[in-house]
Amino acid sequence: MTTDVDGLRAASQRVRLRDLQMVSSAGMGHIGGEFSVTDILVTLYLGVMALDGPEPDRLVLSKGHAAAALYAVLAEAGLLSEDDLTTFVQADSALNGHPARTKVEAVEASTGPLGHGLPIAVGMAMAARLDGSSRRVFVVTGDGEMQEGSNWEALMIAAHHGLDRLVLIIDRNGLQQGAAVADTSDLEPLDDKLRAFGWAVAEVDGHDVEQLQDILSAIPLVPGRPTAVIARTHKGHPVSFMSDDAGWHHRVPTPEQVDAARAEVLAT
Amino acid sequence: MSALHDCRDAFSRTLIELADHDERIVAVVNDSVGSSKLGDFSKRFPDRLINVGIAEQAMVGVAAGLAAGGRIPFVSAASCFLTARAMEQIKVDVAYSDHHVVLCGQSPGVAYGELGPTHHSPEDLAWLRTIPGLTVVVPADPAETAAAVRWAAAHDGPVFLRISRMGVPDVHAPNVTFTPGVATELHPGDDVAIIALGTTVAPSLEAARDLADEGIGARVLSIGTLSPIDRQAVVNAARQTRGIVTVEEAYRSGLGGAVAEIVTEEHPVPVRRIGLDGFAPTGSTHWLFKRSGIDPATIADVARHLVEEG
Ligand SMILES: Cc1ncc(C[n+]2csc(CCOP(=O)(O)OP(=O)(O)O)c2C)c(N)n1
Ligand SMILES: [Mg+2]
Numbered sequence: 001m002t003t004d005v006d007g008l009r010a011a012s013q014r015v016r017l018r019d020l021q022m023v024s025s026a027g028m029g030h031i032g033g034e035f036s037v038t039d040i041l042v043t044l045y046l047g048v049m050a051l052d053g054p055e056p057d058r059l060v061l062s063k064g065h066a067a068a069a070l071y072a073v074l075a076e077a078g079l080l081s082e083d084d085l086t087t088f089v090q091a092d093s094a095l096n097g098h099p100a101r102t103k104v105e106a107v108e109a110s111t112g113p114l115g116h117g118l119p120i121a122v123g124m125a126m127a128a129r130l131d132g133s134s135r136r137v138f139v140v141t142g143d144g145e146m147q148e149g150s151n152w153e154a155l156m157i158a159a160h161h162g163l164d165r166l167v168l169i170i171d172r173n174g175l176q177q178g179a180a181v182a183d184t185s186d187l188e189p190l191d192d193k194l195r196a197f198g199w200a201v202a203e204v205d206g207h208d209v210e211q212l213q214d215i216l217s218a219i220p221l222v223p224g225r226p227t228a229v230i231a232r233t234h235k236g237h238p239v240s241f242m243s244d245d246a247g248w249h250h251r252v253p254t255p256e257q258v259d260a261a262r263a264e265v266l267a268t
Numbered sequence: 269m270s271a272l273h274d275c276r277d278a279f280s281r282t283l284i285e286l287a288d289h290d291e292r293i294v295a296v297v298n299d300s301v302g303s304s305k306l307g308d309f310s311k312r313f314p315d316r317l318i319n320v321g322i323a324e325q326a327m328v329g330v331a332a333g334l335a336a337g338g339r340i341p342f343v344s345a346a347s348c349f350l351t352a353r354a355m356e357q358i359k360v361d362v363a364y365s366d367h368h369v370v371l372c373g374q375s376p377g378v379a380y381g382e383l384g385p386t387h388h389s390p391e392d393l394a395w396l397r398t399i400p401g402l403t404v405v406v407p408a409d410p411a412e413t414a415a416a417v418r419w420a421a422a423h424d425g426p427v428f429l430r431i432s433r434m435g436v437p438d439v440h441a442p443n444v445t446f447t448p449g450v451a452t453e454l455h456p457g458d459d460v461a462i463i464a465l466g467t468t469v470a471p472s473l474e475a476a477r478d479l480a481d482e483g484i485g486a487r488v489l490s491i492g493t494l495s496p497i498d499r500q501a502v503v504n505a506a507r508q509t510r511g512i513v514t515v516e517e518a519y520r521s522g523l524g525g526a527v528a529e530i531v532t533e534e535h536p537v538p539v540r541r542i543g544l545d546g547f548a549p550t551g552s553t554h555w556l557f558k559r560s561g562i563d564p565a566t567i568a569d570v571a572r573h574l575v576e577e578g
Contacts, residue, residue: 026382028382028383064386089382089550090550090551091549091550091551091552091555092549092550092551093550094550095550096382096383096384096550097380097382097383097384097387097550098383098384098386098387100384100385103550110386111386112383112384112386112387113348113349113352113353113386113387114322115322144299144321144322145322147299147320147321147322147323148322148323149323149325149326176299176321176322177299177300177302177303178299178300178301178302178319179299179301179319181321184299184319184321185319185320185321185323
């Protein structure tokens with residue numbers, strides 16, 4: 001089952017509204033990076049990935065701090081219930097502040113410390129190849145996260161092994177926890193670096209579900225090479241007072257801000 | 269009980285005071301300016317705040333290089349990432365190389381509560397106490413944190429400071445000095461000894477006061493330095509009381525393991541170890557403390573049983 005572009009847009013809106021509710025009632029979360037990655041996760045789960053059948057695709061959310069967005073998307077995909085979502089970070093809940101594969105069946109990898117997801121995804125893609133399976137493995141990282149050396153080790157390994165069913169999507173919102181990526185330890189020229197490491201590279205507007213769906217459905221972009229998609233996003237999108245502000249990395253909105261944000265999400 | 273303090277405030281205030289007078293002092297962070305409370309430091313000394321980005325292994329290696337170049341680096345990062353991610357750099361680049369690097373493990377233990385086991389560092393004490401030459405310090409309140417930061421800046425060797433975020437009351441005198449390897453007796457008693465460090469000192473003291481009301485004398489030792497530990501204070505506690513309770517916001521192979529090793533070798537008496545166990549379920553810091561028995565009532569219970577058994 002794949003959802004069309006209008007359906008994806010509507011789902012993104014519902015996910016952001018639910019995320020707002022989860023973060024405000026829990027009093028914690030990472031709303032900036034959740035809102036920047038929402039359209040990517042929605043497109044993957046509802047518009048690209050095979051979730052069942054003989055060879056389901058796999059997704060690793062390496063930027064595990066965006067757990068609330070992942071949980072809300074899993075609920076959209078029918079892999080978690082609405083009731084589950086109300087337990088987010090409550091005592092003994094399966095919905096931990098960072099996703100745990102031992103607690104939620106649909107979570108493919110336990111993440112939270114940055115720089116773990118890509119190596120794990122490389123191993124998953126290798127296992128699929130050994131099985132003779134054509135399943136795809138998607139992994140989503142933050143851009144600040146790409147400062148971790150483990151990612152660059154994994155990039156080399158994946159290219160060396162020609163893992164062309166592996167897709168890395170970088171949530172390129174330009175901000176990390178405390179500042180801009182460019183002001184901390186710059187990644188640019190990111191596309192050239194990835195190409196030099198042997199990957200096929202595409203750039204898209206990471207809030208345009210149509211572009212995302214088109215590119216992510218066209219894997220591999222170059223046979224024999226893993227694919228990296230640089231998704232240009234905005235932290236906190238589409239809420240004007242959150243957008244592109246590192247201060248919203250893990251700030252919790254006040255009830256008034258929740259109302260204002262809800263109105264802006266609904267108007268988008 | 270008095271007001272609760274976040275020890276990161278004493279850490280950052282003291283570091284600025286020291287840096288004002290010693291140009292060699294630099295801070296090295298992993299996108300952790302805010303979580304280390306180093307915003308003021310970075311404004312005051314923009315050139316001496318080195319933010320390597322999200323790259324902990326390189327962060328510790330860079331610090332070793334800065335030390336080799338005559339600087340005194342204070343590496344400040346969440347303890348979970350600093351220790352779990354960069355352990356080989358801590359072992360080789362800092363400890364084996366005998367560099368004057370001060371590793372500051374922020375928000376350790378289960379300070380990050382609901383963020384889950386990936387963000388907890390219950391292992392750090394057990395891991396670090398095995399590294400030769402690394403002085404491992406766990407201050408219990410702001411005064412001891414400030415004193416330990418001052419000592420670490422002056423001590424020409426590798427140091428790890430475990431700096432708590434969870435609120436703690438004052439347990440030491442405001443002008444306390446820090447002497448490595450020397451435990452502080454904060455409550456007298458010869459029936460049972462409670463040995464604690466960091467965030468567990470205050471609940472241990474409260475337990476001792478409750479036990480005193482019942483006529484049980486519980487000696488409370490704030491251990492301060494986990495490695496090298498005050499061996500004599502532990503041996504004295506074993507000789508002079510009926511048993512020892514250890515309490516830590518860590519796996520019990522940290523302080524509990526260290527005390528049990530000494531007691532078994534020097535003067536076997538019953539030891540009961542209170543601390544964290546296993547990967548924590550989702551929950552707040554306070555809930556996880558309670559669940560692990562790190563609260564005055566449970567500490568007093570365990571101590572009372574030891575006295576009754578003995
Ligand atoms: C190894 C590690 N170091 C530090 C952190 C703390 N941390 C959590 S999120 C974050 C910033 C991440 O920035 P980015 O990857 O750009 O994510 P996004 O902007 O999408 O939120 C940091 C430093 C961590 N989770 N893991
Ligand atoms: Mg980012």
